Amino acid sequence: MLALSLFVSSAVCTASPSLAFTAARAVDLETGVLRSDPVVLVDGERIVAVRYGGSVPDGVRRVDLGDVTLLPGLIDAHTHLLGTAGADGYAAMLVHQSQAKRALGGAANARKTLFAGFTTVRDVENEGSAYADVALRDAIKAGLVPGPRMLVATRAIAVIGQYYPFGVSPDLSDFPRGAQMVSGVEEARRAAREQLGNGADLLKVYADWTYPTLTVEELRAIVEEARKANRRVAAHARTSQAIRNAVTAGVTSIEHGWLADKPTLELMKREKIWLVPTVGVLEDALASAKDEAAKKRATERHAAAFAMLRNARAIGVRIATGYDAGGDDEHGHNAREIVAITGHDARLIAVVVHRLARQRSGLARAGMQPLVGYA
Ligand SMILES: [Zn+2]
Numbered sequence: 001m002l003a004l005s006l007f008v009s010s011a012v013c014t015a016s017p018s019l020a021f022t023a024a025r026a027v028d029l030e031t032g033v034l035r036s037d038p039v040v041l042v043d044g045e046r047i048v049a050v051r052y053g054g055s056v057p058d059g060v061r062r063v064d065l066g067d068v069t070l071l072p073g074l075i076d077a078h079t080h081l082l083g084t085a086g087a088d089g090y091a092a093m094l095v096h097q098s099q100a101k102r103a104l105g106g107a108a109n110a111r112k113t114l115f116a117g118f119t120t121v122r123d124v125e126n127e128g129s130a131y132a133d134v135a136l137r138d139a140i141k142a143g144l145v146p147g148p149r150m151l152v153a154t155r156a157i158a159v160i161g162q163y164y165p166f167g168v169s170p171d172l173s174d175f176p177r178g179a180q181m182v183s184g185v186e187e188a189r190r191a192a193r194e195q196l197g198n199g200a201d202l203l204k205v206y207a208d209w210t211y212p213t214l215t216v217e218e219l220r221a222i223v224e225e226a227r228k229a230n231r232r233v234a235a236h237a238r239t240s241q242a243i244r245n246a247v248t249a250g251v252t253s254i255e256h257g258w259l260a261d262k263p264t265l266e267l268m269k270r271e272k273i274w275l276v277p278t279v280g281v282l283e284d285a286l287a288s289a290k291d292e293a294a295k296k297r298a299t300e301r302h303a304a305a306f307a308m309l310r311n312a313r314a315i316g317v318r319i320a321t322g323y324d325a326g327g328d329d330e331h332g333h334n335a336r337e338i339v340a341i342t343g344h345d346a347r348l349i350a351v352v353v354h355r356l357a358r359q360r361s362g363l364a365r366a367g368m369q370p371l372v373g374y375a
Contacts, residue, residue, distance in 0.1 A: 078322025
């Protein structure tokens with residue numbers, strides 16, 4: 001499928017299009033169903049109308065894309081374009097890749113993501129690449145490199161000792177870290193202020209790792225600073241307690257949420273908190289498990305997360321799609337999340353794609369509202 005990477009500014013064609021793309025099929029943005037013989041009329045960088053039936057107005061140049069299906073530009077609400085780790089792992093990425101190389105790797109990942117049909121991403125932390133995500137966002141905006149529209153969280157905020165890389169010798173106290181490590185309310189507040197000052201569109205916190213980490217007070221200070229700047233906070237949280245801490249502190253979205261119990265999901269529903277379940281990576285882990293022990297672990301995690309997802313849907317929690325691409329071989333496969341989250345159900349996939357498309361205009365208006373859901 002191809003993705004339309006331009007805005008649909010209006011269903012009514014008031015501008016003067018100079019170009020028309022035709023194809024075999026397109027997802028109709030109004031109904032979410034496939035329709036034949038679309039004609040996409042473009043004026044400069046904007047789609048000004050989508051019609052069906054195949055006829056192109058006089059004087060408009062036609063580009064026929066052939067036997068393909070056109071999709072609207074999609075949104076990925078959880079990615080890490082600066083995640084450039086290879087098979088040798090996270091610590092090796094920090095050791096062997098300069099910041100310049102990280103930025104160039106990020107640009108390559110941005111291109112892959114755009115060409116996979118995702119025209120907007122929420123980049124929820126840059127994995128130890130300083131502020132390369134801000135530079136990449138701005139370079140894409142300026143047209144220097146191809147990529148999706150980015151909303152960036154910069155460095156993320158975690159408690160000391162509870163984010164990658166793990167197992168580094170304590171003698172190497174200056175070894176680079178994948179997030180900004182803090183301890184205490186004032187350090188949390190300072191990190192938030194620094195990141196906002198350096199161009200963050202949102203903040204990302206690690207409310208837990210294997211156990212709840214940032215305290216409610218620390219989280220509250222971060223949310224408070226973000227709100228002053230009219231920014232939102234995304235919280236990594238898998239455990240119910242960490243989710244509760246984050247929701248109490250006022251975050252906007254919970255990332256993963258794999259172990260959330262029903263009362264916690266009900267709290268999220270009441271407080272209108274988004275869930276970004278990132279379950280595609282769990283399907284990948286199951287498919288690539290190398291031995292019995294790994295397969296057992298992957299199966300258990302998969303079962304727990306999908307049980308949580310079923311509960312979240314039944315309760316009516318707002319759900320958004322994000323693939324959590326964080327390594328070299330994951331970028332550009334963002335659509336796996338949509339397939340996984342819908343249980344490979346083609347009808348639901350169409351619904352999600354439809355809603356992804358409709359949310360786009362809301363994103364444009366709000367400046368920062370990249371989360372989309374399905375019920
Ligand atoms: Zn992530």
